[in-house]
Amino acid sequence: MNLLTAIVFLPMLGAVACLVVPKNLVRQVAVLSSAATLGLSLWLFPTFLGGGGSDATAIFGTSYGTLHHVIRLPWIMGDSFSIEFFLGVDGLAFPLVVLTTLVSFLACLASWNFNSWKVNKGIRAYFFLFLLLETGMLGVFVALDFFLFYIFWEVMLLPMYFLIGVWGGERKEYAAIKFFLFTLAGSVLMLVALVAMFFYSGDAIAAAGGSVASGYLEGVMLQHGTFDLIELATCPTIQSYFASGSTLFLGMKFATVMFMFLFIGFAIKLPIFPFHTWLPDAHVQAPTPVSMILAGVLLKMGGYGFLRLCYPIFPTGGEVWAYVLACVGVISIIYGGLCALAQTDFKRLVAYSSVSHMGFVLLGIAVMTKAGFQGAMFQMIAHGISSPMCFFLVGVIYDRAHHREINRFGGLWLTMPRYGTMATIGFFASLGLPGMCGFIGEVWVLLGTFDAGAKYPWAYPLAIIAAASVILTAAYILWLIRRVYLGKEREEYKGYLDVSGRETFILASLAVLCIALGIFPTQTVFNFTNGTLDLMLQQVTNAIAMVSQSAVSGGLIG
Amino acid sequence: MNSLLGQTNLWEAFDVGRDLFLFSPMIAMVCTMLLIVACPIVIGRGTRTISVAASFGIAVTFFLAWRVMGTVGDAAVSGFSAEPFLGLLVADKLSVGFQLLLMVFLAGVSLLWLMGSARTERNAPEFFILLIGSALGMSLMVSSANLLTMVIAIEMASIPSYAIVGFDKRDRVGAEASLKYMIFGAVCAAIMLYGTSLVYGLVGSLSMTEIAAFTVAQMSGGANVTLLGVALSCVFVGIAFKISAVPFHFWCPDAFQGAKIEVTTWLSVASKAAGLVMLARFMSMMCAAVPSELNMNLLTPLAWVIGVLAAVTATVGNFAAYKQQSVKRMLAYSSIAHAGYMMMATAVFIHPSASGAGAGMSAMLMYIVIYMFMNLCAFGVTAMVSWEAGTDDIEGFNGLIRRSPLLAVPMVIALMSLIGMPPMAGFIGKWWILVALGQTGTLLGWSLVVVASVNTLISLYYYMRIVVQMGIRDSGRRPAFSSPLSGLALVNVCAVVLLVLFFAAGPFKERVAGFSTSLYSVTVTSPVSHESLAVADQEAGQ
Amino acid sequence: MTGHTYEICLALGVLSPMIGFWLLVFGGRVLGKPGAGWFALVTGMGVPLVLATYVLLCWLRVDDATRAALTENAARFHWATIGGVSIDIGIKLDSLTIAMFFMVTFIAFWIFFFSIGYMSGHSDEVDGKRKYWRFFAYLSLFAFSMLGLVVSSNLLFLFIFWELVGLCSYLLIGFYFHEPTPQYAQIKAFVTNRVGDFGFLIGMMLVFFHLKTLDLDQAAVVFGEQYAAGSGIFASGFTMFGWSLATILGIGLFCGAMGKSAQFPLHVWLPDAMAGPTPVSALIHAATMVAAGVYLVARVFRLMTPEALMFVAAIGCITLTLMALIALVQVDIKKCLAYSTLSQLGYMIFGMGCGAWVAALFHLVTHAFFKAMLFLGSGQVIEGCHHVQDMRRMGGLRKKMPVTCWTFFIGVLAISGAGIAGVKVGGAGIGLGGFFSKDEILAVAYVRSHEWTSYERVEEGHGGGHGSDEHASAVKVGASRVILASDPAHGDSGHGSTAHGASAHGGSHATGKAAIFENTPPLPKWMFYLALATAYITPFYMMRAWWMTFMGKPRDQHVYDHAHETPMMYIPLAVLAGGTAFASYFVFRDLFAHAAPDATDAAMVLAIDGTTHTPAMSAAHSYLVYAVGGSFVAGFALAIGIYGRGLDVAEKIKRTAGPLHTLLEKKYFIDELYHLVWIKGCLVVATVARFFDTWVLDLAYNLLGSATERFAVFIGRFVDVHGVDGIVNGISKTSLDVSDVVRSPQTGRIRSYVMFAAMVAAVVILILVFKPEPSHRLLIPSVASLGG
C-alpha cells in the first residue's frame, strides 16, 4: 500500500464513514480520521530526516525530480496517450502535505462546536465535504501528473463552495459564488494549458525523431506527449522546444503565454492583486474552520503551483515576466497592508493581511534567487501556521460576541487573559516579529530580492519598497491589538469565559509552531525544502542561460 | 440506385438476407409500431398494455442491434446496392452503436413518461408510435449514405416530433410550440431539398461519397466552387436545423418549453445527436476523399465554417440560458450550447492515414453518450420537481437538498457534469473534445479550445443558479416530498453512471473509439466521371 | 579559566532570564506576590550578574594575547542558510561585550530590586486586576533580549534581539494598557522603531548583497578589502543625495540606531514612553535599550564611511541640542529626565560620529549608571507622592526623602560633568561621570573641527607602510589613537592602556587607510560649538529639576504630607550612586580602550585618528577642559538664581519668552506634524486603497456590489435583492447584456425566426457568390498564413 495513496484517500474514507455512522458520532469520526491522516503524514518524516546534512544528496538527489513514495498506475491510456495515477513527494510537496494534514486536523477540532453554530443543520454533510476537501487538497500537493493535478484541483472546488455557501455568514451566497467563479476562471486557463502542454510536448518529441530519453528516469523512452510534470520540466528536448521562440501558440510565444495562463490560474488562488477580491469575502463569510483551511492551505496551492508548474516548466516565461510579477508582488504586499489598515471588520483585516503576506511569496519566487525561493517556501509554511491561528482567534471571539466589529471590542485581554496572551503571540507572529515564523520568510525574501539585483537592477527599489511594509504591518497589527485587546474592560464582555481546553489546545499547538519555526527555521523547514528548491532553481537558471545564449529574447509576440 | 435499374437481374444485385439482417433493428422498430397499432384492436389501449408492448419492441430492437453489432466488422457495409460504397444506407459500428444508445435512451424516456404524463394521458398508443417513429427516423439519419435517404430520414425524424411536441391537444402552449417547430422544420426541409436538387445537378449523383469526392476534386482543382458552396450550404441548413445550430436554433427553446418534459428530454438529446452523427459522417467522408494527408488544408475553409458556427452556437446557447426562469427553457438553451461543443468536434479534420484519425468523431460520440446520461438525469429531476411544484420554474428547486436529497444530489452531479467539472463524466466529454481539437494543432483548433474552455466558465453561472436554489437558499416554505421509486432509481443510476464513466474513462474511450474506426473505410476507389453543366447544356441544344 | 568557558558563562547569563521568563509565564500565578518578583530578581538578573562578574574578573586578569586568542576562537554554530550564505549563531567575545554585559546586568539587577519595592503597592494593578507576575515576566524577557543583543556576533541576530527588546519595550510601556496614554505611547514606540528598522533592513540587505556575509567581523574584513581593492560595494557608481552605496549602507544601519536611541527625527517616541512604570523607564528608556543604538553604531563602526560618520555626527549634534532646549521647559519630572536622556544620547551618537569611539561608549556607561539612578529617584518621588509627577507641586522633599534627595544630587552632578578641572589626585582627575566622558567627546570633536588640517599634515608623515592586513600593527595604531584622544581630559591617569598606547605609535597606516584618510573631511565647526553650548545648558535644567523637587518650600502640602521613601527603593539608589563614581574611574574605559582597535579596525576608520602628540593639540585640550569643566558652575548658579525662591521668576521669564516657550513646550510641534503627515496621511491612503478595493476592483469583477443589487432589482422578477442571482448577474452584467442581445431574435414570432434564419443564410450565400478566387481565401484565411 503506497503511503501517499493512503494519506490522500484516508480522509475520503472518513468522509464516507461520516455518512453512515449515527449522527452523534460524526464529529468523533471526522476528528479521528483527520488525526489519522496527520499521523500517516508524519510517517513521511523519516524519509526526509537529515536533509540538511550529509545525506542531502541521498534524499534530494543531484537534480530536480528526485521523488519518494512514488506510485505510478496507468489510468487512461491510448496509443498516443497516457494519463497516469502518479503520486510522489519531494522537498517541495512534503512540508505542504504535513501542513495540510495538520491544519485540517486542527480545523476539524475547531468545528467541534458545530451544533452551537448559527447554521447547524447537516452535520453529516459538513464533515463529509470537509474531509472530501482535505482529500482534494492533499491530492493537489502530491499529484505529479498534470491531468491528475487538475482533477484534484477541481475536486477541491465544490466542497469549498458548499462549505462557504451553506454554513457561511450573511452574504454567503455572494462569497461562495465569487470564490467559485474566480477559481474556475483560473482553472479554465489551466485547462487550456493542460491540453496545449500535452500536444506541444508531443510535437517536441515527434520533432526529435519520435523517441526521446526521459529527463529523469533511467531507461525510459518517451514516445508521445506527456502529462508528467517532472518530465515536462526535466526532459531537455521538451524544454528546448517549449522555450524556443519559434514555438507559437495562437501566434504568441508558447512559453510566454503558457506561463501566463498557468500564472493567472495560480495567482487567483494565492491571491495576488488584482485577483484577490474574492478572498476577503470568502473569509468573512466562511465559518471559522473553513477560514482556517482556506488561509492555511488553499492559498498555498497558488504558491505551490508556481513552484511546481510555472517555473520549472517555463523558465523563460518566468524570465520574461519577472519584472511584472515582482511588481505585482510588491503591490500586493503594500496594497494588502493598506487595505488591512482601513478595515473595521476583524476577519476582513486578517484576510487582507494574508494578501500582503502572500505578496512576499510571489516576490520571492519571481526574482528567482536561492534566498527568494527558500523564503517564499518558508513564508508559505509560516503563513500556513500563523494565519489559521489568527482566524481561529477571530472565531473564538466571534463565537462569544457574535460580531466582528473591531471598534466594538476592547479590554479583552483583561476579560480573557489566556486568550489575550495567545492573541498577542499569534498576531506578533504574523507581524513578522523576529523569533517567530513570520520574520524568517520576510527577511529571506527581502534579502533574496535584493540579491537578484545582480541580474535585475529593478530588484533594489522593489526590495526596499517591500521592506517598507514592516512599518505598515506593525501599524495595522498593533492598532488592531490596541482596539481589541487593550483598554478598559467593557461591560458587555465581562461575563465571557476564557478560552476552553479545546480552544487552548488548538491555539497553543499553533503558537508553539509559530515560535519553533521562528527559532529553528533550518531544522523545521529548510532542511526539508532547500534541497529540492536549490536544485530546481539551478535547473531553471540553466535553462534561462541556455536560451539567452541561443538569443531568444522575451516579448509576447514571437 | 442507377445500379438498381442498370442491373438486368434485380435480385442478384445484392444479398437480401444479409442486408435485411443488417437493418433488422429498424425493421424491428417498424414492427413495434405495427404491434402498437394492433394492440388497441386486439387487446386494448390501456397504458399498461401498450407500454409492455413498446418495451418488448424496444428490447427486441436492442437485442437485434446488439447482434448486428457483433457481425459488423471494421469495414462498413453498405446496403441496398450492388456497388459496395454507393448504397443508400450504411450499417457500421457507428450507426448500430447509435441505435443501441438510442434504445437505452428511449427506454429511459418511456419510463419517465410512464411515471409522469401517463397518469393523465389516455393516448399511450399514439405517443409510443410517434416516439418510436421518430427514433426510427433518427436511426435512419445516422445510417444514411445518400442525400436522398438523408432528406427522407430527417423528415421521418421530424414529422413525428412535430406531432409529439403538441401531443396534448388541450395544451395551448404545446400547440403553439408544435406549430412553430413544424413551420420552421418545413422551411428548413424545403431549403435542404432545393440544395439537394442543386447538388444533384452539379455532381450528377446523390451518394455522399461521390459528393465528397467531387467537392474535394473541385477544390484541389481550384475551380470555381461557388454554386457548389451554395448548394451545400442549402443542404447544411437541413442538418443545422436538426442540430439546432445558430441561426437555425430558434425552434429549439420554444418547442422544448412548450413540449411535455419527457418529449423535451427525448428531443434535446436524440434529434441533436442524430443530426450531429450525420454531419460527422458527411465530414469524415470529406476527409476520406482527400487524396493524401498533405492536402488536408484544402478543407480548411470548411473546417472554419463549421468551427465558427459551432463556437457561435455554444456561446449563444450559454448566454441565452442566462436569466431563464423556466428550467426547461434553460436546459433547452444549454442543449444548444452542448450541441455547439459537439459540433466543434466535427470540425476536426484529420486524414484517415494520419495518426489520431477519428479523434473528433470518437470524442463527439463519447460526448453524446455522456450528454445523454447528464440530460436524462437533469431532466428527470426537473420533471419530478416540476410535477411536485406544478411548474418548471426555478423556484421549484428551492431547498431541494432538504426536501428530497435523493433528487438534489443527482441533480448537483448532473449539473456539475454539464458544467464540465471533474470528477463528473461531463469533464471527460469536454476533455476529449479539447484533445481532438488540440490534435489538429491548427489555429482553428486552438482557438476552439480556448472558446470551449471559456464557455465552460460562462455556463457555470446559470447552472449554479439551480444549485444555489437547491442547496444554499432555502425559504423553508416548501415541504419535503417523495418521488416515485422508479424515478429516483433512474436519476440516481444516471448520476452513478456519470461518476463511473469518469473513472473508467480509459476503457470507455477504447470502446467508443472503435465506433469511428470503420468510417474511413468508406473511401472512393474511382472518382466518378462528371459532365459539367455547360456540356450538358450543349447536348440539350442539339 | 580557559577554552569556551567565557562563552558558556555568557550564554548561561543570556538564557537564565529566558528560563525565568517561561517559568514566570506558567508559574507566575503560583509564585504570587512578591514571590514572583524575587524569583525574577534571582533568575532574571541575579544569575547573570554573578556570571558577568565572574567573566569580567577573569577577563581583566588575562593578557591581550589570550584575549585576542579567545576572541578568535569563539565558537560559531550554524543556524540557517540564506541563499548560499550561512548564518552562524555565536557570541562576540571581546572587551566591549563583556563591559556592556556587566553594565547591563549590574544596573538591571538593582532595577529589578527596585521594582519589587515599586510594585509592592498598587502600582501593579491594571484596571483593578493585579498583573504583578506579568510585569516581572516582561522584565525577564527584556533582560534576555538585551543580553542577547549585547553578545550576538551576527548582524541578523543583532537585529532579532533588537526587535525583541523593542517588543519588550512595547509591552512594558503599555503595561497600564487600560489607560489611553500608554496604549498610544506603546504603538508610537514600536512603529517609530520600525521606521528605523526599515533603514536597518536596507543596510542589512546591502551588507548581505555586497559583503556576502552577515557576521560582524567577516563583514568588516570584507568591507576593508573591498575598499582597498575598490571592488564590490565600492565598485558601484550608484549615488543618492551624493552618498555612495557604501555610505548608504552605513547610514541604513544607523537608521536602526536612530530609532532605538531616539535620535532626531525619530526621537518622538521616547518622551511618551515615560507612560510606562518608572522602573521600566529607568531600565529600558534610560540605561540599556536606548543605549543599544549607540552600541550598534559601535559594533558596525567598521562599516561606516567618513560620510556616513559625518551624517551620524550631524544627527547626534542636532538631537543633543534640540532636546536639551526642550528639557528646559519641562515640568513633569520624568519628562524632564527623558529629554535629558535624549540629549545625552545625542552626545554619544555625536561622539561616535566624530570618531570618539571610546569616549562615546564610556559616556554610555556612566550615563547608564547615573541616569538609571535619577530615574529610580524620580520613581521614588512619584511613588512617594502618590503618582504626582508635576515638579511644580513638589518642593522641599529633601526632609521627607533625604537619601533620594542626595543620591539624586549626585546624579545631577554626574550628568552635568561636575569636576575640578586640572587638579589630579594620584594621576586621576577629580570629577563625576560626564566630567570624563562628555568632555572626552568634546575634545575629539574639537580636534576634528579645528585642528584637523594641521593633524593631517602630521599624519601624512606616517603615510605608506605595510598593508592593512597586518593585524597587530593595526591594533596598536588603533589603540594609540583612541587612548590619546582623551589624554588631556585625564592626564596620564594611570590607565594600563596608555602603555601600549604610547609604545604603539610607531604603527603606520595601510595604503587604503591613508587614501581614505586623505578625503576625510574636518568636522564643521558649528557642530562642536553646539555641543559645547549644550554642555552649559545641561547643568541648568538638571539643577532646576533637582531644586524644584527637593529644595525650597513645599508648594503642595497634600503631596508633601504623603511623601515618604522606603529602603527597598533607596538602597538601589545608593548602590547606583556608588556605581556612578566607580564607573567614572575604573574598568569600563580600559575595556573599551582595549576593544577599540579591533572594533574600529577597518580601512576608513583610522582617518579619524583623534589626535597625536602635537603640542597644539594638548594645549587645545587643556583649555577645553577648563571651558567645559566649569560649565556646571554656571549652570547651577543660574538655575538656583531663578528657582531659588519659588517659581515666580520662572513665570516671569516664561511670560516674556512667550512664543519661544510655547515652541519648546510643544516640542517644536514635531508630534503634531508627524500625526498630520504620517498617521493621517497613511490612514487616508489606506482608506483610499480600501475604497479602491471595494469599489474599483470589484467594479471590474462584480460592478459595484450595491449597484449590482440595484441592477438585480431592476432586471427583475426572478432576481432577488441580496441573492446570488443579483450578485452573479452583477458579476456578469455584461454577459447578461450579451444574453439580451443573443435572445433578441427570440421574439416568439415564427416569421421573424424564418426571416432571421433566411437572412443569415442569404448573407452566407452572398459571400459565397461574390468571393474572390481562390475559394477558401475569403471564408477564413488558411492556417498556413496564420502560422497556428
Added chain:
Amino acid sequence: MLTIGLTHYLIVAVVLFCAGLYTMMTKRNAIGILIGVELVLNSATVNLVAFDRYLGGQKLDGQITALFVIVLAAAEAAIAVGICINVYSNLGTVDVDRASRLQG
C-alpha cells in the same frame, strides 16, 4: 430561334424558390406559409427533373427523388394541417403572429 435549355428551367426554379421564400416570410396565416413551403419544394422538383434530363439520360435518380419529394410534401402537408387545426382549436386562429406566448 430560342431553344429552351437547362438554364431556363433553373431560372423558373429559382423564381419559384424566391416566391416560396417570400411567401413563408410574409404570410401571417399558417396555411399561407405552408403554401410557400410547397412552392419551394416544387422548385426543387423542377430542378431535379431538369437536371436529370440534361445529365445524359441514363440516370433516373433525379426523377425518383422528385417522386420522393412529392410524397414528402404530402406527408408534411398532412401533419401540418393537423397541427393547424389543433392550434385553431386552442387559439381560435391560425395567425402565426398571435402564437407568440413562448419567447425570450
